[in-house]
Amino acid sequence: MTQVKMTVNGKAASGDVEGRTLLASFLREDLGLTGTHIGCDTSQCGACVVHVNGEAVKACTMLAIEADGADVKTIESVANADGSLNVIQQAFQDHHGLQCGFCTPGMVMSASALLKDNPKPTEAEVRHYLDGNICRCTGYHNIVKAIMAASGQDVSALAAE
Amino acid sequence: MYNFDVEKPTSIADAVKALGRDEAQPMSGGQTLIPTLKARLAMPSVLVSLKGIDEMQGVCTDDDGRVCIGGGTVHAAVAREVKDQYPALAGLAARIGDPAVRNRGTIGGSVANNDPSACYPAAVLASAATVVTNKREIAADDYFLGMFATALEEGEIVTEVKFPVPEKAHYEKFIQPASRFPLVAVFVAKFSDGVRVAVTGASENGVFRWTEAEEALSSNFSADAVAGLKIDGSSMISDLHGSGDYRAHLTGIMTKRAVAAIS
Numbered sequence: 001m002t003q004v005k006m007t008v009n010g011k012a013a014s015g016d017v018e019g020r021t022l023l024a025s026f027l028r029e030d031l032g033l034t035g036t037h038i039g040c041d042t043s044q045c046g047a048c049v050v051h052v053n054g055e056a057v058k059a060c061t062m063l064a065i066e067a068d069g070a071d072v073k074t075i076e077s078v079a080n081a082d083g084s085l086n087v088i089q090q091a092f093q094d095h096h097g098l099q100c101g102f103c104t105p106g107m108v109m110s111a112s113a114l115l116k117d118n119p120k121p122t123e124a125e126v127r128h129y130l131d132g133n134i135c136r137c138t139g140y141h142n143i144v145k146a147i148m149a150a151s152g153q154d155v156s157a158l159a160a161e
Numbered sequence: 162m163y164n165f166d167v168e169k170p171t172s173i174a175d176a177v178k179a180l181g182r183d184e185a186q187p188m189s190g191g192q193t194l195i196p197t198l199k200a201r202l203a204m205p206s207v208l209v210s211l212k213g214i215d216e217m218q219g220v221c222t223d224d225d226g227r228v229c230i231g232g233g234t235v236h237a238a239v240a241r242e243v244k245d246q247y248p249a250l251a252g253l254a255a256r257i258g259d260p261a262v263r264n265r266g267t268i269g270g271s272v273a274n275n276d277p278s279a280c281y282p283a284a285v286l287a288s289a290a291t292v293v294t295n296k297r298e299i300a301a302d303d304y305f306l307g308m309f310a311t312a313l314e315e316g317e318i319v320t321e322v323k324f325p326v327p328e329k330a331h332y333e334k335f336i337q338p339a340s341r342f343p344l345v346a347v348f349v350a351k352f353s354d355g356v357r358v359a360v361t362g363a364s365e366n367g368v369f370r371w372t373e374a375e376e377a378l379s380s381n382f383s384a385d386a387v388a389g390l391k392i393d394g395s396s397m398i399s400d401l402h403g404s405g406d407y408r409a410h411l412t413g414i415m416t417k418r419a420v421a422a423i424s
């Protein structure tokens with residue numbers, strides 16, 4: 001076992017891990033942060049997207065040891081300080097951007113990475129950016145709409161409820 | 162996954178030393194290797210992570226005007242940093258996998274693995290790039306030896322790739338939508354002394370140069386010049402996503418589109 005130390009959602013976190021322990025497993029099983037979901041475990045679905053040093057990565061395809069010393073942010077850090085939903089989460093609720101909700105943590109983490117680099121994306125840019133986030137319920141329309149709305153753009157003309 | 166030790170060297174020299182351990186395996190971004198380990202298709206005792214090696218990071222230009230990319234540079238960084246110097250290469254990097262994969266996966270890992278459907282090998286071969294390792298420099302034409310096979314020896318790692326910049330170039334990719342790998346993709350690079358055409362995703366032998374198209378395009382750089390060319394589908398990959406003949410057909414189409422985009 002190897003000790004790893006990292007900053008997770010602004011707090012110091014540490015634990016003993018095996019070489020093969022994935023960052024997703026460490027977050028969920030050692031730190032109890034079960035908002036990071038493991039959907040496919042083959043890096044296709046994106047339910048496990050977290051931010052490592054500010055970059056969106058798939059936590060199921062990174063070893064916990066590789067995150068030693070890193071600054072990690074998970075879905076648990078996204079809400080406002082008073083516990084209310086942040087602008088992206090609220091937009092997902094307002095525009096019905098989820099049904100079962102399993103993919104939602106990864107969708108929100110990907111969306112926030114996109115909006116950080118590209119504050120006013122086009123619909124095509126949003127769809128392209130979500131290449132690695134799979135949703136089996138919504139058909140994506142309302143997810144795209146929610147992300148466009150979270151970026152402050154008018155979404156009244158966007159297709160499909 | 163079977164368990165393994167992880168070493169995190171911070172220099173190329175230390176990485177090479179760590180790779181001397183029994184059953185050691187280098188890992189760069191891990192975007193292919195970690196899924197491979199999960200499937201128990203590899204069983205290293207030691208994984209040597211190359212991510213912490215600063216001297217393998219980043220992009221620069223050498224005295225010959227070549228774009229030199231450190232082996233540990235992630236696709237997202239290549240997409241950002243070579244946009245002005247070599248837009249076709251930046252465009253290729255910007256469309257590998259998905260954003261999260263591009264934040265981890267590296268050029269060195271892609272070139273070392275030489276997946277028959279990977280994007281980077283097409284750019285390396287079409288650009289007549291040089292693959293730099295901890296031991297030597299290898300011309301692209303001598304580097305790719307077939308599906309998942311390269312000139313790399315045991316314990317040898319890709320530290321840098323040096324790309325001559327063509328006058329014009331374009332990468333045209335037909336995506337296999339589930340894997341996001343190319344079903345077939347073609348990189349066309351036009352230099353002052355000729356045209357090089359590299360095809361990935363198609364052949365059982367991995368990335369290859371389509372010499373008939375190169376000859377036709379070198380005398381007449383237009384989509385029409387390759388319109389009548391046929392390539393044999395019998396040695397192409399046949400799977401549930403497409404037959405060899407379909408991939409052969411796509412090779413022609415992708416080449417035509419790539420040329421049309423820049424002529």
